[in-house]
Amino acid sequence: MGSNSQLMVLIIIIFVEILVTVNGELHRVVHPATKADGSISVLVIGDWGRKGMYNQSQLAYQMGITAEKKDVDFIISTGDNFYPSGLTDENDPAFDESFTNIYTAPSLLKKWYTVLGNHDYRGNAIAQLSPILKAKDSKWFCMKSFILNTDIAEFFFIDTTPFEDKYFTDPEDEVYDWRGVLPRDKYLSTLLRDLESALIESRAKWKIVVGHHTIKSVGIHGNTKKLVQKVLPILEANDVDLYINGHDHCLEHISSHHSRLQFLTSGGGSKAWRGGYDRTSINEKEMRFYYDGQGFMTMQITETDIDIDFYDIFGNVLHKWGASKSYFSSI
Ligand SMILES: *[C@@H]1O[C@H](CO)[C@@H](O)[C@H](O)[C@H]1NC(C)=O
Numbered sequence: 175m176g177s178n179s180q181l182m183v184l185i186i187i188i189f190v191e192i193l194v195t196v197n198g199e200l201h202r203v204v205h206p207a208t209k210a211d212g213s214i215s216v217l218v219i220g221d222w223g224r225k226g227m228y229n230q231s232q233l234a235y236q237m238g239i240t241a242e243k244k245d246v247d248f249i250i251s252t253g254d255n256f257y258p259s260g261l262t263d264e265n266d267p268a269f270d271e272s273f274t275n276i277y278t279a280p281s282l283l284k285k286w287y288t289v290l291g292n293h294d295y296r297g298n299a300i301a302q303l304s305p306i307l308k309a310k311d312s313k314w315f316c317m318k319s320f321i322l323n324t325d326i327a328e329f330f331f332i333d334t335t336p337f338e339d340k341y342f343t344d345p346e347d348e349v350y351d352w353r354g355v356l357p358r359d360k361y362l363s364t365l366l367r368d369l370e371s372a373l374i375e376s377r378a379k380w381k382i383v384v385g386h387h388t389i390k391s392v393g394i395h396g397n398t399k400k401l402v403q404k405v406l407p408i409l410e411a412n413d414v415d416l417y418i419n420g421h422d423h424c425l426e427h428i429s430s431h432h433s434r435l436q437f438l439t440s441g442g443g444s445k446a447w448r449g450g451y452d453r454t455s456i457n458e459k460e461m462r463f464y465y466d467g468q469g470f471m472t473m474q475i476t477e478t479d480i481d482i483d484f485y486d487i488f489g490n491v492l493h494k495w496g497a498s499k500s501y502f503s504s505i
Pocket residue numbers: 228229445446447467468487
């Protein structure tokens with residue numbers, strides 16, 4: 175593609191982005207079920223793009239084996255797709271080196287529904303949303319915030335980076351690509367309003383919210399205060415079943431005693447072993463599982479049940495959790 179047409183595409187994207195911000199409607203994507211019983215199988219990975227280093231490649235190999243066994247329908251990426259500073263533009267070789275050339279197993283050549291993390295915002299954040307990347311690798315799908323409809327579950331992907339105050343007040347020499355985000359207050363209030371109304375309207379059996387940042391975590395980053403204040407009450411009031419995130423480079427499961435909501439961290443896609451474990455931020459009884467190393471998560475979702483498994487780099491299952499809809503309803 176010539177650089178002129180690339181520029182045109184970029185202009186169109188920015189224009190669409192402005193429209194979306196103004197109209198404030200979450201884009202909807204449909205992923206039709208392919209299995210006869212309507213069930214879906216999903217693999218979740220976060221915080222991965224390091225050109226194969228820090229066990230990213232070894233983990234990719236294991237993901238391929240597990241995705242095959244589990245007959246995975248699609249992959250969710252919880253963000254921090256490219257380290258250290260996102261992509262420079264649509265032609266950044268990191269896209270191939272950290273994504274296309276790494277996740278090559280046939281079982282992983284499915285759609286990757288992806289959000290942005292804070293590291294992605296340190297580069298050209300808009301580039302990751304570009305159709306040029308989708309044309310390069312058809313499994314790539316990235317938007318700031320969107321809704322993914324499957325027959326039995328509805329996934330609400332939300333852009334959590336702009337919620338974190340410190341990226342605005344104390345950016346520590348980092349430059350963030352806030353195009354489309356400013357004015358921040360308006361961006362956040364629109365996103366919160368759209369998320370809330372989409373959750374209220376949802377008739378899906380299962381409601382699952384995905385974002386990069388933690389709501390609850392005992393990892394090095396801990397809880398994200400602003401999300402606890404602004405997003406958590408919306409999730410609890412609307413019977414959301416799972417909140418799935420990355421950001422802390424670990425695997426983690428925290429339950430909650432007063433609501434059905436489960437907090438699941440899958441941020442172990444490459445660099446890990448940061449050693450954080452701050453139990454003071456959490457009710458010990460809600461702590462189900464914490465693993466500081468590399469790994470990923472799978473979800474099997476049927477009309478009646480949900481099953482979660484966490485795996486390490488060798489494919490060992492480290493933690494299993496499952497519940498039926500009646501369990502969720504009884505809380
Ligand atoms: C890669 O994984 C192994 C097994 O978990 C671990 O011992 C090793 O420290 C990891 N390497 C890095 C760079 O994280």
